[in-house]
Amino acid sequence: MPPVIKAVDLRKNYGELRAVDGIDFEIERGECFGLLGPNGAGKTTTVKMLTCALPLSGGDITVEGLSVNEDPRGVKYLLGVCPQEINLDPDFSVLKNLIVYSRYFDIPYSEAKKRADGLINRFHLHDKLDRPIEDLSGGLKKRLLMARALINKPKVLVLDEPTTGLDPQSRRQIWEEVRGMKKNGLTTLLTTHYIEEAELLCDRLVIIDSGKIIEHGTPGQLISKHLEGKGNLEDVFLKLTGKNLRDE
Amino acid sequence: MNSTCILKNISYRARYMWRRNVDVSLVTWKTNVIPPLIEPVLYILAFGIGLGAYVQKISSDGRAYDYLTFLAPGMIAVGVMFHATFDTMYGAFVRLRYQKTFDAVITTPLSAEDILVGEILSGATKGLFAGAAILLIVTLFGLASYPSSLIILPLSALAGLMFASFGLLFAAMAPYIDNLNLPIFLFINPMFLFSGTFFPLDGMPGWVKLAANFLPLTHFVNITRAAAFGRLNPWLFLDLLYMLVLTAGVAYLAVYKMKTRLIK
Ligand SMILES: Nc1ncnc2c1ncn2[C@@H]1O[C@H](COP(=O)(O)OP(=O)(O)OP(=O)(O)O)[C@@H](O)[C@H]1O
Numbered sequence A: 001m002p003p004v005i006k007a008v009d010l011r012k013n014y015g016e017l018r019a020v021d022g023i024d025f026e027i028e029r030g031e032c033f034g035l036l037g038p039n040g041a042g043k044t045t046t047v048k049m050l051t052c053a054l055p056l057s058g059g060d061i062t063v064e065g066l067s068v069n070e071d072p073r074g075v076k077y078l079l080g081v082c083p084q085e086i087n088l089d090p091d092f093s094v095l096k097n098l099i100v101y102s103r104y105f106d107i108p109y110s111e112a113k114k115r116a117d118g119l120i121n122r123f124h125l126h127d128k129l130d131r132p133i134e135d136l137s138g139g140l141k142k143r144l145l146m147a148r149a150l151i152n153k154p155k156v157l158v159l160d161e162p163t164t165g166l167d168p169q170s171r172r173q174i175w176e177e178v179r180g181m182k183k184n185g186l187t188t189l190l191t192t193h194y195i196e197e198a199e200l201l202c203d204r205l206v207i208i209d210s211g212k213i214i215e216h217g218t219p220g221q222l223i224s225k226h227l228e229g230k231g232n233l234e235d236v237f238l239k240l241t242g243k244n245l246r247d248e
Numbered sequence B: 001m002n003s004t005c006i007l008k009n010i011s012y013r014a015r016y017m018w019r020r021n022v023d024v025s026l027v028t029w030k031t032n033v034i035p036p037l038i039e040p041v042l043y044i045l046a047f048g049i050g051l052g053a054y055v056q057k058i059s060s061d062g063r064a065y066d067y068l069t070f071l072a073p074g075m076i077a078v079g080v081m082f083h084a085t086f087d088t089m090y091g092a093f094v095r096l097r098y099q100k101t102f103d104a105v106i107t108t109p110l111s112a113e114d115i116l117v118g119e120i121l122s123g124a125t126k127g128l129f130a131g132a133a134i135l136l137i138v139t140l141f142g143l144a145s146y147p148s149s150l151i152i153l154p155l156s157a158l159a160g161l162m163f164a165s166f167g168l169l170f171a172a173m174a175p176y177i178d179n180l181n182l183p184i185f186l187f188i189n190p191m192f193l194f195s196g197t198f199f200p201l202d203g204m205p206g207w208v209k210l211a212a213n214f215l216p217l218t219h220f221v222n223i224t225r226a227a228a229f230g231r232l233n234p235w236l237f238l239d240l241l242y243m244l245v246l247t248a249g250v251a252y253l254a255v256y257k258m259k260t261r262l263i264k
């Protein structure tokens, strides 16, 4: 089967800075693929190019064969996007956020309401249904972002640091969700700088640093290759990037 | 990013952005509905009855009108201008630059052009609503003649598009929100004063009249006043043409500028 996502020689320059410097990867159907890297590695930049929020400086990404350069709209219909930066609509309540967002995908109201109700249950949002966004805790905001990303029944879920800044319970909740969706066959791209998260959720991953892929494989492969099977992915990561990436 | 690109990227989805903004206005409807209804009453009290008591009949196009009758159509035009311009100038500025609304919507099937056209449409809707509300008050005071005044409604929609586009253009060019004082000082306030809103331009020196003809509000006032007086004439087509051409040009420029601002 052809890959769901294919990035070829992907590049993004900000002036002199090569934020993404020629990366290639393929994501198979149903797999959870990880982009692991320290702060400033180029993870969000890669995600933004995939989600058509940033024009590419070079290369291409295709989703189900559609190119972000040629058919951004087509690509965007296929994606569910959970951004690193919380960008819920502060002018609306929790429920209205889901309803308004579903409109952008041409989903009629009755269907949107049905989907929103389902997601509200699944992500335990019912207590705050009519609250404005500013009243929500960080964990709840992330859960709502995730629910919002699923409202259009995406082919690919894009999670940019879904658990950064969350407490252990909320983090676990999100992990459970991601695993559940993987069981249902949803293809997922996940960025993180939590190694345990990558180890737990990702079938395959690439480690990027300064805009370049420096290693790729399954978590197990990376551990056995670099540490002869002793230790964990974090040790691999630190060995490769030479940095301490826990910024919290 | 060439010209065909911008037009090609506009789709029916612009209306989803428009709907979003209208929904917000409906949530806070009291602050949106009441000002356009109260403002003209204040104007009528202050200028019409207060100042009008000291002003002789005003002659315009060779006929004499009392001051309130003269002022009423100007109030409509000014209301449309303020509500439409400010909605995009401040509203869109905040939504697109601070609230991250743009960041969220750009990863949905809407293009940047859809989003920005939606912003202009919702600004225009605010302008149209203000125009309609003020027309209603003016009509209740017996200051508009019909049926010609009905044309003020579609005209307010067009003026709404024009001023919302200007507002978006200013928002696109201002690095910080404080910079928006500049277009208010240089553009909005001169129009407010010198577009024939408060006094006829007939008596002004030639160069003032000439300058006033470059101000978009002047042309909107010309048609609105003729409609309110029941004296529409074919020459007004030139004013309409001016508004149409300017609206298309400024809307295009605003979308182009704002897009380059938001997508790097
Ligand atoms: N709009 C921009 N203009 C200039 N440089 C930028 C811009 N956005 C990102 N960068 C730079 O590009 C590089 C990659 O940033 P990016 O946000 O993709 O990193 P990241 O891997 O997501 O990091 P983090 O883990 O902190 O989220 C960084 O050096 C960043 O400073």
Ligand SMILES: [Mg+2]
Residues within 6 Å of the ligand: A043, A044, A045, A084, A160, A161
């Ligand atoms: Mg990031």
